[in-house]
Amino acid sequence: MSSGSTPDLDIAVDPGRRMSSDERRQQILVAALAVFGTRGYDGATTDEVARAAGVSQPYVVRLFGSKENLFLATIEEALARLLTAFREATVDADAETIGKRVGQAYVDLLSVRGLHQTLANAYLMGSHPVIGPAARRGFAAVWRFFRDDMGLDADRAREFLAEGMLISTMIGLRLVDDYGSDPEITELFRSCFPTDLPHILDVVPRGTDRW
Amino acid sequence: MSSGSTPDLDIAVDPGRRMSSDERRQQILVAALAVFGTRGYDGATTDEVARAAGVSQPYVVRLFGSKENLFLATIEEALARLLTAFREATVDADAETIGKRVGQAYVDLLSVRGLHQTLANAYLMGSHPVIGPAARRGFAAVWRFFRDDMGLDADRAREFLAEGMLISTMIGLRLVDDYGSDPEITELFRSCFPTDLPHILDVVPRGTDRW
DNA sequence: GTCTATACCGTGATAGAC
DNA sequence: GTCTATCACGGTATAGAC
Numbered sequence: 001m002s003s004g005s006t007p008d009l010d011i012a013v014d015p016g017r018r019m020s021s022d023e024r025r026q027q028i029l030v031a032a033l034a035v036f037g038t039r040g041y042d043g044a045t046t047d048e049v050a051r052a053a054g055v056s057q058p059y060v061v062r063l064f065g066s067k068e069n070l071f072l073a074t075i076e077e078a079l080a081r082l083l084t085a086f087r088e089a090t091v092d093a094d095a096e097t098i099g100k101r102v103g104q105a106y107v108d109l110l111s112v113r114g115l116h117q118t119l120a121n122a123y124l125m126g127s128h129p130v131i132g133p134a135a136r137r138g139f140a141a142v143w144r145f146f147r148d149d150m151g152l153d154a155d156r157a158r159e160f161l162a163e164g165m166l167i168s169t170m171i172g173l174r175l176v177d178d179y180g181s182d183p184e185i186t187e188l189f190r191s192c193f194p195t196d197l198p199h200i201l202d203v204v205p206r207g208t209d210r211w
Numbered sequence: 212m213s214s215g216s217t218p219d220l221d222i223a224v225d226p227g228r229r230m231s232s233d234e235r236r237q238q239i240l241v242a243a244l245a246v247f248g249t250r251g252y253d254g255a256t257t258d259e260v261a262r263a264a265g266v267s268q269p270y271v272v273r274l275f276g277s278k279e280n281l282f283l284a285t286i287e288e289a290l291a292r293l294l295t296a297f298r299e300a301t302v303d304a305d306a307e308t309i310g311k312r313v314g315q316a317y318v319d320l321l322s323v324r325g326l327h328q329t330l331a332n333a334y335l336m337g338s339h340p341v342i343g344p345a346a347r348r349g350f351a352a353v354w355r356f357f358r359d360d361m362g363l364d365a366d367r368a369r370e371f372l373a374e375g376m377l378i379s380t381m382i383g384l385r386l387v388d389d390y391g392s393d394p395e396i397t398e399l400f401r402s403c404f405p406t407d408l409p410h411i412l413d414v415v416p417r418g419t420d421r422w
Numbered sequence: 423g424t425c426t427a428t429a430c431c432g433t434g435a436t437a438g439a440c
Numbered sequence: 441g442t443c444t445a446t447c448a449c450g451g452t453a454t455a456g457a458c
Contacts, residue, residue, distance in 0.1 A: 042253035126385030165376035174337030191365040
């Protein structure tokens with residue numbers, strides 16, 4: 001049951017309702033993004049995911065088979081949303097605006113709690129025998145999008161990747177939380193994102209996801 | 212005792228020898244960099260750190276007080292080495308070469324097993340009540356170095372940070388392991404590091420640190 | 423300075439009812 | 441489709457000897 005210690009991660013729509021397996025899976029995946037994003041793979045518990053989704057812990061395991069499988073499914077979900085958003089950003093965009101559009105899409109995805117952080121966590125698990133390969137495939141898929149669908153040259157693609165990693169890092173660090181209170185963090189953040197910052201501050205939920 | 216399951220992480224110089232507290236601390240920190248770098252904070256166990264350092268698990272806890280404290284000390288160690296290497300790279304460097312020099316220093320540090328990965332893991336723990344603030348301080352310190360000691364403007368500093376995060380990501384993903392065998396990874400890696408790659412391949416230990 | 427033994431607890435997974 | 445009960449394991453930390 002969903003109750004108690006982490007109310008801010010609770011995303012259950014209608015806790016008691018009986019729903020289709022697919023609906024539940026989707027709901028659990030959204031919860032998993034938030035939990036894995038905050039705690040990382042090993043730090044997250046299937047119980048916390050379950051509570052965030054408003055179901056019981058054994059049911060989460062039942063639906064996905066194992067914690068490892070749940071994480072794999074969560075990565076897939078994150079990548080699917082990412083690439084879909086990117087693709088949508090490229091329609092009706094000329095070579096002039098396409099970069100800004102896709103960058104914007106990346107920042108907009110910050111509103112999906114834990115999406116970037118979950119991917120960032122996966123990217124750090126390269127030496128895991130099953131998660132590692134999946135993470136590499138996912139990363140390669142994003143790169144392929146930059147190269148093939150966006151038609152970027154190697155240099156621009158690298159810049160895109162690098163910029164994305166920097167944004168992810170600053171989000172994972174939760175620099176946002178100290179923005180405005182700690183003068184140095186404020187300056188660091190400002191100087192790194194002279195243009196995007198207002199939008200980031202607008203779209204990122206601050207002070208939530210607390211440990 | 213150091214034995215068995217993860218021989219490649221064993222860095223004990225002389226397992227049986229009795230040494231000063233400070234020597235042991237240092238030895239354990241080097242082991243901790245490798246273990247935390249591979250497994251992350253929650254995935255790592257104090258026992259694996261102990262075995263890698265050639266001491267008993269309770270002794271690691273005894274010396275550092277707790278796993279959390281050990282991790283904080285490990286981050287400090289990583290940052291100290293990073294900033295020291297950066298500083299050394301800036302002496303006798305003019306405005307023309309300083310960028311290349313510091314970048315080179317960053318890549319060279321890949322030879323310290325787990326250093327970049329440990330920092331990357333810390334950077335993802337922004338919402339942890341005690342590790343989060345420490346990680347933010349560390350990140351800010353690096354940024355301060357770019358700004359004050361290297362005298363970079365905001366734009367160049369951001370580029371440096373971003374490039375660093377990209378390198379960290381690719382290392383954490385262990386793209387190196389598939390380099391040469393997987394054609395797509397090979398191309399991705401090549402196109403991202405047209406110049407540095409030979410050096411990276413030279414300095415990064417491949418196929419070790421396996422799960 | 424360093425070990426062995428061990429207490430204790432959190433977590434993933436299974437069994438089985440409804 | 442979903443829960444409750446429960447088990448087995450692994451991991452941190454403590455006690456205390458050498």
